[in-house]
Amino acid sequence: MIDKTMTSMTEALADVRDGDTVMIGGFGSSGIPLHLVEALRLHGARDLVIISNNAGVAEDGIASLLKDRLVRKIVCSFPRSAGSIWFERLFEEGAIELDLVPQGTLSERIRAAGAGLGGFFTPTAYGTRLAEGKETRVIDGRGYVLEKPLHADFALIKGDRGDAWGNLTYNTAGRNFNPIMAMAGKITVAQVNTIVPVGTLDPEAVATPGIFVNRLIAVEGEDHAAA
């Protein structure tokens, strides 16, 4: 029987290694797998490369990884939100590398990795500083930048409901980066609010097919207290 559910957060992340690339779902305070991020912090792997839209605020989520100085580099579209004190501190110290990527290019690069593509030409950032050093090309009169796929050793995502096959639904805008990161992780670990019996989810409304999810773990109640 296929059962991807894990018994503990620790088990779900046991094989993360120093230097791994880890994607973390979420946009602002929405759709972040905060329990998995906390488990990653406690696990203690160092020199991580984090791929995420934001860099965390206050002491929570990704900010807690920064505070513990577990992150070597962050690939991110919007690292500087109000309260991103740990990112700002490390950036000023030169203690963290930032790879700034326009948000649509970030999501498309993540999807390209999940879809097995070698790269794509996007018009975004053409003619700007963020295209410097990159291959560009004019196609049918319009300028494009060549962008490469972004793969990850682990993708940590947050779903709403999930089943033992790894099928997931999301809660409203909590979807954001989670479905595409699920595609791009060598190992994708999903934190969900509820695990439901296989066959319960509407097959027309599954937003992440289970094939993209390797491990699944439910948290007790909603994961908003820490957000």
Place this chain on the structure above:
Amino acid sequence: MIDKTMTSMTEALADVRDGDTVMIGGFGSSGIPLHLVEALRLHGARDLVIISNNAGVAEDGIASLLKDRLVRKIVCSFPRSAGSIWFERLFEEGAIELDLVPQGTLSERIRAAGAGLGGFFTPTAYGTRLAEGKETRVIDGRGYVLEKPLHADFALIKGDRGDAWGNLTYNTAGRNFNPIMAMAGKITVAQVNTIVPVGTLDPEAVATPGIFVNRLIAVEGEDHAAA
């Protein structure tokens, strides 16, 4: 008030012109907007370029456009199904041009158009006859072929339920090419089985957001009789 519903198939396709590129959803006999295809045939525009996974069987669907010799070229992954007599006849006569595209490349090219990309590198067909004449590149030790987006003047798609904003759901595997073609058509016309009031569809289960749909028309009952 936003209301994309049309009163007739004729109205929905009134502005199709000779030489237009028209995408038609469907895979095999599933998810084909047969009523729209029949309206296109009756409309009579000639020299069409059709983009579709298959080339029709017997006298139905795309085959009826071929039979009436309205199609100059077909872009297709699997034109030759059992009973594709009209395609085979025209092909043998040299009366139709075929652009054969591997299915995953076809769907990715359609999506790339809808997503505003200038092209992408895919490993599919690398080292095969279908990559001849195309730009190739080895990236991280793997061979890729550069493929361009496929745009269309019109995309004709089939949904199950739809609302006046153009939001759509599909019936099981009838989804296939329809959501991506919806993204790639300058004008996207959806044939649906039922039009429901705005706000009825589950916002988590809308498979085609209304922004991709310009016109919508319901057929009476299910559209399978002719399939």
Place this chain on the structure above:
Amino acid sequence: MQRLEPEQIAQRVARDIPDGAYVNLGIGLPTMVANYVPDDRQVIYHSENGILGVGPAPAPGEENPELINAGKQHVTLLPGGCYFDNAESFAMMRGGHLDIAVLGAFQAAANGDLANWATDNDRYPPAVGGAMDLAVGAKQVFVMMRHTTRDNAPKILEKCSFPLTGAGAVRRIYTDLAVIDVTDAGLRVRELYSGNSLEEVQALTGAPLLPPE
């Protein structure tokens, strides 16, 4: 001279949002535009994090912590709205499916160049978000900003001095002094708010202005 308050600029932009438009309102000032669109027009708001049909703020206590907009504010969903992932959300932008994006700006140039994501302060970490995708993708990009900096230096220039968000992206500029179209012939004043003369506005603008047609 007549300087509009931000709310008044938002009101002026709102007049140009047509019925049935798909619109993305940038973070900050542009968000206010939604408050002034006339009730007889139905506008569908897009939020880059994956929402079409963004509705007003929820009543206190009714917030869904996951349901936020690009500005990280709690929102609601209108009937007819839906959710999707970030790649699809940006496909909507980059693929030319949005009718209008209203963006704030540090600078806009006579050639349509837009600078709204970075200044030249290297110590302060940069952030770009979805601005570059909106700049290249929306059918029309409207800029909404004060005409000048706090020091009365022009923000509309021949050429942006700050790093670009997008080249040739801007279609129209709404400031507290005027509405200005970016045309092939150059910047053309579309509307001067009552009491402002072309000469006065020109004096606060870093590129030549053509008179209203």
Place this chain on the structure above:
Amino acid sequence: MQRLEPEQIAQRVARDIPDGAYVNLGIGLPTMVANYVPDDRQVIYHSENGILGVGPAPAPGEENPELINAGKQHVTLLPGGCYFDNAESFAMMRGGHLDIAVLGAFQAAANGDLANWATDNDRYPPAVGGAMDLAVGAKQVFVMMRHTTRDNAPKILEKCSFPLTGAGAVRRIYTDLAVIDVTDAGLRVRELYSGNSLEEVQALTGAPLLPPE
């Protein structure tokens, strides 16, 4: 010599499909593999048109005309299955998410090249479907075919003479005579069906075979 019937080859392939695998079965013979996977293994079948969790054929009269597999046959959905669009379906293939693809073939070569989409008959229109995407994308590609043509000419060759579906794609070949692995050292016989000698099978093969290890 012992030649297996197609059903027996399917049975032999089925033995190598592990519990929990995501599997795409090609049109034609490979479809039969599903009939022989032991009941104690749960296998999730993928259909290129947008289904995971393909179930058995529906009872007569219960068919949903839209619910077909890649071979255009009516199917059902298992509990736990789901639907998605064609781009996502091929992302699953090309992105390396499928464990096994079982494909028919015209020819397979010692270097793993696969030819299963076109012969050199130019009058007959070509069709490729999803074969090339499966060939490059699945973690393991198993070929299932007769060892020879009807005229007893070898279909396993040093180099394919028919147009390629994919270069270096094949991991293992199941024929009616033997099971053969494609390795860096060349073709290695993994299993000879009882009664068949290596020499006999070699005589019907167009490339050198290494003995079972």
